Amino acid sequence: MDEAGRKPRVLALAGSLRRESFNKKLIxxxxxxxRAAGAEVDLLELEEVAMPLYDGDLESEKGLPPGAVAFKRRLALADGFMFASPEYNFSIPGTFKNAIDWASRGEEDVFSGKVAALMAASPGGAGGMRMIPHLRQVLTALDVWLVPSQVTVAKAAEAFNPDGSLASAHTAKQVKELAERLVAEPRLLRSKETGL
Ligand SMILES: Cc1cc2nc3c(=O)[nH]c(=O)nc-3n(C[C@H](O)[C@H](O)[C@H](O)COP(=O)(O)O)c2cc1C
Structure with missing residues (x-):
């Protein structure tokens, strides 16, 4: 909470469109x-802000598509971000990168100076850990500060209980600690007021 008693507002998003996505479960x-760490959370699903593939001609002719405008508004309202993304071919899924690319366009900068915490889940043994440095690089280009720690969930098909909670107490503790670290990050409440 800041001096005015305002809770930090965090946008939480999974970089997958899949209904039964492990990353949606993780996020x-x-x-x-x-929330337990004291944040106000805006849980967004990527399909709520569906947008076409980035096309410079489309942008020049029509500006940002409605999905990208809606995504930017949700990013702008947040003090910080928590992302859980799949790993596709050792990197960020094109759908998620496309959304970030659109959001980096237009007048308003909705990323600069904000803080993000990253997670990944995969049914494989590496837990999406090869995607994370790529997402760190992209967000660094947008002037986002990254929490140094991260959470990766390997063997994700066996990682969640039927109620959606994490089966491993160790992983649940890692998620708790990552959330606490993000909420305790002083930059979180120093992010720019957007006026939106
Ligand atoms: C195009 C494509 C590439 C993939 N590449 C990887 C990969 O490099 N590493 C990995 O662990 N899983 C890979 N997978 C498997 C995903 O981890 C798996 O589909 C996972 O369930 C996606 O995350 P989600 O459950 O949140 O949708 C790939 C899947 C697709 C469709």
Whole structure:
């Protein structure tokens, strides 16, 4: 909480469109941990802000598509971000990168100076850990500060209980600690007021 008693507002998003996405499950755990740590959470699903593939001609002719405008508004309203993304071919899924690329366009900068915490889940043994440095690089280009720690969930098909909670107490603790670290980050409440 800041001096005025305002809770930090965190946008939580999974970089997958899949209904049964492991990363959606993981970000819901992250959102719960963020709330427990004292944040106000805006849990967004990528399909709520569906947008076409980035096309410079489309942007020149029509400006940002409605999905990108809606995504930017949600990013602008947040003091910080928590992302859980799949790993596709050792990197960020094109759908998620496309959304970030659109959001980096237009007048208003909705990223600069904000803080983000990263997670990944994969049914494989590496837990999406090869995607994370790529997402760190992209967000660094946008002047986002990254929490140094991260959470990766390997063997994700066995990682969640039927109620959506994490089966491993160790992983649940890692998510809790990541959320606490993000909420305790002093830069979180120093992010620019956007006026939106
Ligand atoms: C195009 C594509 C590439 C993939 N590449 C990787 C990969 O490099 N590493 C990995 O661990 N899983 C890879 N996978 C498997 C995903 O981790 C798996 O589909 C996972 O369930 C996606 O995350 P989600 O459950 O949140 O949708 C790939 C899947 C697709 C569709």
């Amino acid at each position: 819901r755990c992250g959102a719960e941990a963020l």
